[in-house]
Amino acid sequence: MREKLVIVLAGLAAVLLAYNLHHMFLVLPNEVSQDFIFRIIFFHVPAGIVGMIGFFVALIFSVWYLAGGDLRYDSVAASIVEVSVVFSIVNLVTGSIWARVIWGIWWTWDYRLTSQLVCVLIFVGYVMMRRAIDEPTQRARLSAALTIFGCFDSVVVWKSIEWFRNNHPGPVLSIRTGGGNMDPDYERTLWLNFLALLIIGAALALVRSRQESMEREIDSLRRAAHV
Amino acid sequence: MDARNFTFMFYGFLAAWLIVLLYVVSLARRGARLTKELDDVKQLVASGQKS
Numbered sequence: 001m002r003e004k005l006v007i008v009l010a011g012l013a014a015v016l017l018a019y020n021l022h023h024m025f026l027v028l029p030n031e032v033s034q035d036f037i038f039r040i041i042f043f044h045v046p047a048g049i050v051g052m053i054g055f056f057v058a059l060i061f062s063v064w065y066l067a068g069g070d071l072r073y074d075s076v077a078a079s080i081v082e083v084s085v086v087f088s089i090v091n092l093v094t095g096s097i098w099a100r101v102i103w104g105i106w107w108t109w110d111y112r113l114t115s116q117l118v119c120v121l122i123f124v125g126y127v128m129m130r131r132a133i134d135e136p137t138q139r140a141r142l143s144a145a146l147t148i149f150g151c152f153d154s155v156v157v158w159k160s161i162e163w164f165r166n167n168h169p170g171p172v173l174s175i176r177t178g179g180g181n182m183d184p185d186y187e188r189t190l191w192l193n194f195l196a197l198l199i200i201g202a203a204l205a206l207v208r209s210r211q212e213s214m215e216r217e218i219d220s221l222r223r224a225a226h227v
Numbered sequence: 228m229d230a231r232n233f234t235f236m237f238y239g240f241l242a243a244w245l246i247v248l249l250y251v252v253s254l255a256r257r258g259a260r261l262t263k264e265l266d267d268v269k270q271l272v273a274s275g276q277k278s
Contacts, residue, residue, distance in 0.1 A: 034232075035229055035232045036229070036232045036233045036236050037232045037233075037235055037236045037239075039236055039240075040236055040239040040240075043239065043240065043243045044239075047243065083250075086246060086247065086250045089246055090242075090243045090246050090247065093239075093242045093243070093246065094239045094242060094243050097235055097238050097239040097242060098235075098239065100235060101231070101232060101235045200247070204250070204251070204254065207254055207258070208254060210258075211254070211257055211258055211261055214261045214262070214265055215261065217265060218261070218264055218265050218268050221265075221268045221269065221272050222268060224272065225268075225271065225272050225275055
């Protein structure tokens, strides 16, 4: 069932991506001031949002784990965090490449960039910590604590372009500005690509959570064999 | 169109897909390793129960 769902999601994402890429390169005009490089926004912003949504979904599963002690919730949270880290790294790297052209530098320590880097480092630490701890309950409890901590930083990432003066551009999406800051055609393509990346993320998280179940099964078989 | 502008956009798209692709490859390798490990452990448990 899970394998079939992954295949359906991958197919759906492929169709959507093909449509989006066609639209990005062959239909939409270049942006007036940024020219071709503006198109990076169609991956940079959706990857960042997918990563951030993933961290908050993982937070929900982590809290469920803390409330009930069911290790399956911890596994789901871990799977989602890992995939979200990948999308957050895509967000950082594509942003850096855009900055090289528009600002003339790869990186600057402004609030948005720094808080996102800290967020990625927290969750990279999460992934490394899980590999270092063998005891499942201890691992799950520490993971949940780190997810809560990381999500506080995610809020700072989200709000930093409103709270502080940044080099990073301010909010442009109509969900935050009420509209008027971005051409509707650009925004539509951006959200369609967000949907494509979200579907890819969901498929990857499903595959990863299957592996988490296998790890749990191996662990329980080993424990049973030793009893 | 500025050629440098286009090149950097290409690098951006390439980097994005390369990162995702590397993760997919690492997932596939981990999946294969876990499947093998699970089979081995099951075999080990089954042989232990027989003896």
